[in-house]
Amino acid sequence: MDGYDPHPTDATMKDGSAEFTKNGQIDLTVQPEVISWMEENEWQAAHFEWHSIRRCTGGMGMSRVNICKSAVPVPSDQECKSTGDGFQFLAMHRHMIQSLKQLWPKHSEQFEGFKKFPTTAEEVPQQWRSDFRPWSATTLANAKIGDEIDKPENLSRFPDEGALGMWLQCFAGQAIPGTNQQASGLHGDLHFKWVRSQNTDHGLGNQFTNIDNYMFWKLHGWIDNVWEKYRVAKGMSPTDQKLKDAVAAQCYEMDAIAQVINPDLTPDPDPGNPLPEESGVFHETIRPIFESAIHKCSGCHAAPSTGPQAGLSLGGDISSADIVAGLVNKTARGGGQFKLVVPGNPDQSWLYLKVAGTAGNAGCRPSAGGTCQTGVMPQAADGKPSLTSAELSALRSWIQSGAPAPTKK
Ligand SMILES: [Cu+2]
Incomplete structure (x- = not known):
């Protein structure tokens, strides 16, 4: 309004x-x-x-x-x-x-x-x-x-x-x-x-x-x-x-x-709900990486804000289970034929390619009327990944191990 x-x-x-x-x-x-x-x-x-x-x-x-x-x-x-x-x-x-x-x-x-x-x-x-x-x-x-x-x-x-x-x-x-x-x-x-x-x-x-x-x-x-x-x-x-x-x-x-x-643009119908307590690799290791990256880019992918970028929420007022559900086998906007996360296959996972800065070499074929947005995420003027190599390998191994969903405590 x-x-x-x-x-x-x-x-x-x-x-x-x-x-x-x-x-x-x-x-x-x-x-x-x-x-x-x-x-x-x-x-x-x-x-x-x-x-x-x-x-x-x-x-x-x-x-x-x-x-x-x-x-x-x-x-x-x-x-x-x-x-x-x-x-x-x-x-x-x-x-x-x-x-x-x-x-x-x-x-x-x-x-x-x-x-x-x-x-x-x-x-x-x-x-x-x-x-x-x-x-x-x-x-x-x-x-x-x-x-x-x-x-x-x-x-x-x-x-x-x-x-x-x-x-x-x-x-x-x-x-x-x-x-x-x-x-x-x-x-x-x-x-x-x-x-x-x-x-x-x-x-x-x-x-x-x-x-x-x-x-x-x-x-x-x-x-x-x-x-x-x-x-x-x-x-x-x-x-x-x-x-x-x-x-x-x-x-x-x-x-x-x-x-x-x-x-995917449909907003969370109940954003005021308290978040559940969760555990698991994603919740404990991967999510904090995203949360700190989000702060560096002024909330681009935080839910609900004014609508997360690319309809993709990686943190904020959302459960880890919902974040993972929004990633696994979900179409990547601006990522052509790619899915955001393909369990077991980080090199076919657009999310990983974007943060690793290798999306440009992945062979993205734009969807009809769309484009391939291959720039590194979080956006960086020098085009280099801003995640550390330890953070990247944590993300990589979570995807490699099947991108398991968080569990409720
Ligand atoms: Cu018009």
Whole structure:
């Protein structure tokens, strides 16, 4: 409810966009730390499914998790069918923008929109300038309405925020219920303006990953700015309860969708329970190693905190039995085909490879749409393991001996 604390990488992350080159084409993404965080929290997929679940009744249902039949209720406001959908569209993207600004407050520029609709090459990052093509007269006229939304003649076009949201989001010409307006198509115009046809991995046209793209946040930030300008001009407060509730509702929905995509993200239902007394090699020898490493990396893998990194809890308010259960034969996020711990086989155990600093040579094959994150853990600037060789061999021999679960005292 109170949002996110700053991410540990806020102190060290670079400013601005990152270049991603493939097949001779440059695309721009947000910084890799942001992409990793979004991957760990299934944001790319959840964002995609958030849109999919609004296409359930339209027959456009493209989904990787059968979202229309999942436990998440299909919204009655379907995409571009009602002004309620227009409002949810605005609130959902604001939830993401707001969260990222909370996580990386020193780098909020990355999640800020164009100050005005870019009509000249000088208004887009230098990497895009040579490709700049003029917009159509219709797009320019609509963009002007957006930039000047606070003028009375523009304000009066939209009886409420939902109508404005539909106008911004939906295909040009789509009717906006309750008004004599038709949608502008600006959202699509902006999305398709900077598609790199030979370099779509993090591209604006790739629905599965487009939130990785630097221009995604520039364009959605512009939409958000237009919305905010409308609200101010209408005398609405930036902190009114209806707005807070709407943004929180989108946060919950996206979270629920993320848990359909990846059940490992489901939080401990009973975090307040006292921890059991335990014994065994893991509890007595291995866990303390993790606990001290966690302190060095400001709680990255501690439960419950703000959500452990990579959905992986190695310490904190969690029993040793639950830690081991979350490791043995469990998929390693960012680890391709690897499992976190394979009993009897430390060299096939992603957890061991990561802390030993040898994940890069292990032959990781990224899963569809994913990456192999082979850097040493805990993260170290010099790439060298921060666990001592005695600690590493203790972990190794625990896995070798079958990764036995702790016993209750
Ligand atoms: Cu979106």
